[in-house]
Amino acid sequence: MNWRDHLIEASFRGAKFKVLDASTEVGRRNVLHEYPFKDTPYVEDMGASADRFTINAHIVQSRDNDWDYFAERDALILALKTEGPGTLKHPFYGEVTVSVEGMVPITESFLEGGIARFAITFVQAGESIFPVPTVDSTRGMDTVAETAINQVGDSFVSRFTAKALSARTVVSDLGKTISMIKNTVLSVRGSMAATVSGTLATLNEMKSTITTIVNSPTSIATFINSSISSALSLIGDPIPVTGGSMGGWSGEYEGAVVSLPEDPVPLRLGESEVRAMVELSRFGESITVDDPSMYGGLLEDITVNSYNTAVEALNREVLVDMVRVLAIVNAVRVAVRVDYDSYDKAMEVMNLVVDRIDELLILIGDQSADETYADYDVYKRMDDSVYLSLVQLRVTFIRIMKQIGADLARVVEYRVPPAVIPSLVLAYERYNDISRDEDIVNRNTPAVNHPGFLPEGEAIEVLSE
Template sequence: MNAPELRRASFRGVPFEVTSSDFKVGRRTQTFEYPQRDTPFTEDLGRSKRTITVTAYVIGADYITRMKRLIAACEKQGAGRLIHPWLGTMEVVAVDLTSPRFESNRLSTVTLSFVESGKLEFPNSIVDAGGRCLKAASALTNANFDEFIKKFDISGCQDFVKKTVGEDFAKLFSEDSLSRIYQAFDLADDLADLANDAITLVSGAPQSLGQRVLDTLGLQGFASTICAWSNVANRFSQLTKENSLNSSKPTAVASRTTSERIENADAAVQTLVRQAALSNAVLAASEVGSENDRVDASAVVQTAPYDDLIQVRDNILEAIDAEMFKTQNDSVFEALSQAHSAVYEAITQRAENQERLVTFTPSAVTPALVLAYDYYGDSTRELEIVGRNKIRHSGFVPAVPLKLLNE
């Protein structure tokens, strides 16, 4: 076996030789594991510090003097320049110096560990608008839960009343409008289980019912993951307008008649689900327009244009305004108000620097591939034109006004 070849390196101008190097890289993560859920969620917190470990050889008649200089360089305060034979030049801090040895044959060795020095950056004044949305969504969920346990009351009712409320509950959670949304998060089975347990749940304590519903419908465990969040926000905003969530209205005065108690119970459940949908829309707003706003990890990151982001924002705000008009609960109203402010700030902040849509009319029927190349100089944007304008066949883009990014 051939002897390892020595390579020149230096730190703060003090030369030494190395034969190999350990280079540690990776990402900082935090893994969350949730009760009753098989799949964990790992949050990416950014790149880890880079660590370089080398065994330095100092060879020659002056090996003792040079090793002392290398030790002094490593003990000096602050970052220094490391010239690495394979990684090139980088600013590092020496964090460890282990077992310096002085051999009798004009050889000295020492193990050195360095970490990249990075940059000292002070916090800026940009508000974490996405974080505000997450906080607002959580506050709205809590206020929604508190209102529900005050409003839902069928205690002491006859069994047929509980059965009627349970059947209404099951019908609500079997709606296609709900199941279609939650299929995207693999929660359709959880929704079906909730509907199947309807009569048992409504016969128990309101706290247990409310918690089970919010645990099933809430998307907090999916925050900061890759998903088509713009589409999610639009669908939850639209869901709040469904007749199935607005068919019952509570009576103005608490009543003990059977029909009114059923009506009040149905209205409480519908409000719980409607406001849960709003909480999810507010949560989705934290990622609308971000790099996580795409179908899956394999999809190319494409920033949505200003017009699309503003439309998503306005859809959410319209749904929040409608709920503020309906609620008579001060805590819920305050939570909705905070959510309104957070959504407006988060999406507007992301949208303001994005490109606008313009209207462009082709002179003749043109393939989308050709149109993308002629307009953008990039034929790979064919699918963007087809998708945004809902073209039936990419080979035949009609000569009608189209919405294209102004670039």
């Protein structure tokens, strides 16, 4: 065996590159003390110096990348810019945990063409000896979510007017709420059939009690909270509640809340649940809307021409507000529990939820300034605390999702060589893990319709590490 047999393919965070030459610095952190009138100095050993690895790397067009080096270059640039230590596969020293030191010059020229040269300095990275604060993302998010639930519940109870003349509308609206929740439950993928069946049965049972609660704002608020919470039983465990406190208000309705799991929720199930909750937050759209939700929840407009119809319309708006806010709050609670497989997927879900929060903030802000019913001495009086709690929910959610995404691999483009290559081979060559072949296939369906034949010469998506 000669020295070439010991070499390994160079990469950083899974992004591969070629090495022209490399140098390494090792040593001790010695401090030299030279004293007046003393001929012999004293050397104080302060411990080992951090090893430094300087690598002159390059990525060049070749048959392996279909004579296009841009994707591999960009993958390495992304790896170098990613926060925190990463694994360097050094051709001479094997796997080392390192951090990038300083800036990395990248040279490309028309004279050479088809090659990018990198001058990279890595420094050895160890574990911190000091305590590192950790963030309990689920508990922190639940605390902020609970505040939003309390605020919207209190706002509902203070703004809703129980009147016999509007009872029929309330019964109809609550019935349509349950119907839309059932439709979103049926849209969730990855849940057990028995769990779905049990959730639908619970919702049907709740629907049968609607006529008994329409004269009590606290009971209606509790009913809405319980019905939306029941939809989360697809990923959590229902906990019966009788006449207790549901958020910041107290009700007599016998319902259920759901204890969400501490363990990560599988991606397919969790993402599907988040999307269902975001869709539910569209409840109450007018039947004249151009792009209605496929899950229902459309309501006929109420013609306001008297005090009673103004109260009826305001009750409708208050009810719709509560359904929408509770739905998006639960979307947030689920989103921070999902077991994401990549940074890109985590950011995709975050942006989906944040975009909807922004839309709700605009709607709530517009309602607060709306004096449509003032002629009938009926005022919307939207509580600022609901708006502010949603703002805080948004800020906290973005911060936690970015923390979750920071440790995840990125989705990068990989160009399949113009030859037959199975996903199993690519998984082994790229990750040294043949079990990753399923992820490669799933990530690129339908472009990849057989694991034994990746599309020759075409670009597919893979994880950076």
